[in-house]
Amino acid sequence: MQTASLKIGTRGSKLALAQAYETRRRLQEAHGLPEEAIEIVPMSTAGDRIQDRPLAEIGGKGLFTEEIEQALHAGEIDIAVHSTKDIPTVLPDGLHLSVYLEREDPRDAFIGRNVKKFTDLPQGAVVGSSSLRRQALIRRLRPDLQIVMYRGNVQTRLRKLEEGEVDGTFLAAAGLRRLGLQDVITDLMEPEHFLPAPGQGAIAIESRIGDTRIDALLAPLAHRETQIALACERAFLGHLDGSCRTPIAGLAIIDQGQLRFNGMILTPDGTQAHHVSGEGSIADAAAIGEDAAKRVRAMAGPDFFKDW
Ligand SMILES: NCc1[nH]cc(CCC(=O)O)c1CC(=O)O
Numbered sequence: 105m106q107t108a109s110l111k112i113g114t115r116g117s118k119l120a121l122a123q124a125y126e127t128r129r130r131l132q133e134a135h136g137l138p139e140e141a142i143e144i145v146p147m148s149t150a151g152d153r154i155q156d157r158p159l160a161e162i163g164g165k166g167l168f169t170e171e172i173e174q175a176l177h178a179g180e181i182d183i184a185v186h187s188t189k190d191i192p193t194v195l196p197d198g199l200h201l202s203v204y205l206e207r208e209d210p211r212d213a214f215i216g217r218n219v220k221k222f223t224d225l226p227q228g229a230v231v232g233s234s235s236l237r238r239q240a241l242i243r244r245l246r247p248d249l250q251i252v253m254y255r256g257n258v259q260t261r262l263r264k265l266e267e268g269e270v271d272g273t274f275l276a277a278a279g280l281r282r283l284g285l286q287d288v289i290t291d292l293m294e295p296e297h298f299l300p301a302p303g304q305g306a307i308a309i310e311s312r313i314g315d316t317r318i319d320a321l322l323a324p325l326a327h328r329e330t331q332i333a334l335a336c337e338r339a340f341l342g343h344l345d346g347s348c349r350t351p352i353a354g355l356a357i358i359d360q361g362q363l364r365f366n367g368m369i370l371t372p373d374g375t376q377a378h379h380v381s382g383e384g385s386i387a388d389a390a391a392i393g394e395d396a397a398k399r400v401r402a403m404a405g406p407d408f409f410k411d412w
Pocket of ligand 1: 189
């Protein structure tokens with residue numbers, strides 16, 4: 105028997121590892137492989153090393169992916185497992201997102217200390233979040249709240265909440281579920297009011313273009329509806345080409361062969377928000393996302409992206 109015939113590259117955070125384990129489990133099940141056949145290789149990325157500043161301030165795309173992609177290129181690993189949300193819309197030459205696993209709940213979860221629901225937070229309460237999109241959505245819904253920078257891994261954030269540093273925080277429901285921490289969720293935010301980030305809740309597998317051995321191994325893991333929804337959401341994101349300082353939200357839902365997309369761009373202070381929606385055949389997923397991006401851009405006007 106061959107050992108470690110497949111190497112999975114991943115970030116070393118608990119969430120990233122949980123995603124890599126899930127991918128390994130599915131590969132084992134699909135091909136009847138023993139656990140030893142698949143090695144998980146944890147790697148540190150710039151996004152993991154820099155903990156004291158909001159990601160948007162550090163700038164640059166691919167903070168969580170670059171080192172892993174280099175290893176993929178160099179053949180040190182065979183596939184990379186990522187949260188789709190963390191992957192830039194343009195990938196390095198020779199690599200592609202070959203497969204998406206079935207998407208988990210894409211919604212944002214609210215975790216409150218003294219209140220369960222986000223809407224029940226008292227006037228002036230403190231909410232921890234470093235995501236530009238969540239900050240803008242919070243300010244839009246509740247301009248009275250105080251928002252504080254809040255990075256670090258999921259466990260750190262929950263500890264800060266428990267210690268009373270903040271009255272509430274937001275995390276992706278999917279990440280909490282994958283960590284087995286779904287019980288901390290006190291409220292789930294409906295996309296009508298709190299639109300998630302494009303790609304939220306979906307695990308993407310990146311591999312080398314033309315690697316037929318890997319393509320064959322991954323094929324049974326592919327979830328078609330997720331791939332279609334993500335084609336739309338990532339087209340929206342890619343064609344907006346907002347700087348990493350632009351809060352962008354977007355979610356595609358597939359229902360009976362039809363795709364419905366909702367997208368939004370906001371100013372970081374939440375005072376300006378432009379909403380767009382699109383609908384059509386799943387065959388046109390990317391075009392629906394692209395068209396929505398063009399329309400919302402036109403709505404917002406040329407100055408929207410440079411004013412702040
Ligand atoms: N860089 C943060 C990040 N990237 C992906 C997830 C959650 C899991 C997902 O969206 O699939 C998170 C944490 C969070 O937003 O709560």
